[in-house]
Amino acid sequence: MRSIVGVILLGLSALCAQAHAGEAALKVLVFGDPQVKSPQDVDYFRRDIVEPLRGRHGARLGISLGDIVDDAPAMYPAIKAETARLGIPWLYAPGNHDVDPGAADDAGSLDGFRREIGPDSFVRETALASFVVLDDVIAMPGQKPAYIGGLREDQFAMLAARLPKLRKDRLLVVALHIPLFEDADKDSFRDADRERLFALLQPFPHVLVLSAHSHAQRHFFHGAASGWHGAGLLHEYNVGATCGSYWAGAKDAAGIPDAMMADGTPNGYAVLEVRPGGAYSLAWHNARDAADSQIGLHAPKALRRGAYPAWGVFANVYMGDDDTRVEFRVDGGEWKPMKKVLQADPTLLAENMRDDGSEALRGYDRSPEAEPSQHLWRAALPTKLAAGEHVVEVRAFDRWRGEQRATTSYRLIEAVQ
Template sequence: MRASLIVLVLALLTVPAHALPPPCSWGQVYEDRNGNGTREAGEPGLPGIKVSNGIQIAVTDARGEYSLDYIDGRTLFIIKPAGYDLAARPDGLPARWRNLQYHAGPALKYGGIPERQPDCTHFGLRPRAAVKDGALDVLLFADSQTSSVTDVDYYWRDIVQPLVGRHGAALGLTLGDVTNDDLSLYPQILRTTMSLQVPWLFIPGNHDLDFDAAGDEDSLRTFRHHLGPDTFAWEEEAATFIGLDDVIYQPGGTPAYFGGLREDQFAFLQAYLPTVRKDRLLVIGVHIPFYEPGARGFRPQDRERLFAMLEDFPHVLLLSGHTHTQRHWYHDASTGWHGMRPLHEYNVGAACGAYWSGIKDAEGIPDTTMADGTPNGYARLRVDAGGAYALSWHPARDADGSGIGLHAPRVLRKGAYPAWGVFANVYMGDAETRVEYRIDDGEWKPMKRVEQPDPRLLVENMRDDMAEVLRGYDRSPEAEASQHLWRGALPTDLAEGEHAVEVRAFDRWQGERSARTSYRLQVAEP
């Protein structure tokens, strides 16, 4: 008998790889009562849970079992339902996915997806107590975009560390460009981000690609190995989140990438959206903004196709990154949206600001103000029951908290023509925001919205131009027209001396915000 067994083993060893039994194409979802991520006796299967390979969606049966077509090189993931938590992987990320790589994949500089014999994929869900009032708080990061371990340290000290142990959020989302082409930094970025101890979801950007991949289909293998699926869904009591890779890579092409969606993503959306509840907020997260024009912008036909699939949802919010500026955009028929009211897209400012550029402060961290005058930082999303939401922007290590950046001349000649003004950069403002100012506690007057560069950044540009040596590793970005800048003329017919300037803005979500500065009038002779 021993001889027969040896013969059988030797025979199996000589069978070519393509003739081996196929990988497991089924799995189970179970109630992980102790939260250890391993199914144990007494932990029952959970019916009605959705699992996907990014194209198809399977729903678990009465025993918690599901079956999907096996597709080598794809990512299998659970769509976490509301009211449950997932166990954490060793790296801190929620245990929500498994990459399927049976045969060797393409050789890539940063590793791609390691080859292995996948086992049957099981997912454990732990029931969670209902959230009081059903509200959800989410941290929103975009473009941490680190090029080196030095940048990772900036990201830690400037963005993450001030939030550790005090953020109160239940979920985190990064909207692409996690790093800046150096994918070897993923483990460090991940370790830093997961110190926030909250489930985190990552969406890829154009700087998260395997640039040595032969085509778009293999360009996110390293991202998927470290950070999870490039297309996913995640459900909470107050909101449903869908993350979509919207970077179409064209190796050797011009441009090298553009914004758009793949056919497999549309297949996933076609299968998933009919199951999504319409009485809560639907959040669609991408990297390249849907409104982005030009050769690298979002493909109009893909945008219109997606928008048509979203028209019946009464509560939708679009989130994007990529621009290293910040603005609100309201889609209408001109961009292919035909819903009952404009579709809101919030283009989130960058955590790295202007790529960690500018002069360093006393802590050794670059100023890194963005080209539209917005300071680097992060956003927060609060979602309430019924689809209502609120957004806010939080500059890194901000002690002010006003959400307004002011610029005014320090001194003007008393009696001069009032040609100089105070500028207010209202970081979360848009065309409908009401902004007012007053001098010395006088009457409130409206400020005028202007689309021009923020003078504060123009000053930095001039200082960089005039410097004989570099003021920092990289100089501040060239100032560009801001979409949230207001101006008010400063009177020169007041008394000689110091005059207080107060600005207030009425934020639709945060209420009245205010900031103060001053200028001085001086008597001068010709």
């Protein structure tokens, strides 16, 4: 029966590819970590993500990159039903919070996911891209940590059989949950498994990796240092979480939590657009943000005129990376470079302080403690200008969307000691 289902799915995939063979671009919605644990979270997901997108997204495909639920398998039908309201085919990768509570071993750890969602690893072909969806969570019940990133032998067998049959003149998207890159102080993915996966991907000239799990945003470019020896660097986009900080934080007027992630990125979703020849572009969209803000600014409201310029404007460029050019100017003057810094976003630090200073809970769960952001820039504000209001403009040159701008202001005040 399993082989018959596989043939049917393969046939449907081929028909889908033929039906859209003439399209100039394929637009894909990408959700990282919806991570619902209750009907209340499903309601947040519906109102914060699904409803604003319905009938407006223009996508032909969607992907969720794991942690569909938050250790709550009973929520699978509800989150799947809400996602289905977007009206497009949807691919699901499992995450560590999709592991069955009480699972005895890795082999049976996703029985609930497979029953309610479908296969944990598979290949889906479209006219412009091939999608390889992988379960990269190796469950280790009873151990600490209880999981690690990696792949099973049956997955390597599938990849060895399927990858050589995929076309190399279009984009190959690898979608999984746990990132393939590791921070210096962490051992989060089995090195041997990463090396084997990279060896299988090496013949493909156009590869994009989509991961989630971190509840933050980051672009990582694999090279020889991380075991990649393909043509050029391998781009991994670690996608921010749809649930942000696990649906935490103070609620807004609509009763939806702030959900800002620990790196200062608002919760939301990504869009992948694939074009012929393996080309692609990426965009991040904050939930319910009509302005589609790409830069979050933080600056002091008032400074003493003539004070030493030790206070700055911070720009959180949500899709920024090490090569992003970020500049600022004051009152329409000369554009000057901002410096990339590895520190916490002051906007979230201020929210942490508001939580600390409140004698009552401001939300069901607090916003996360601010952590160093991979896409934060700073510039000192001039204090020798005339007293009064001064306008600060920041511009960032997005790798795919071009110039993006944001504006704030501060006041210089004459003061006598």
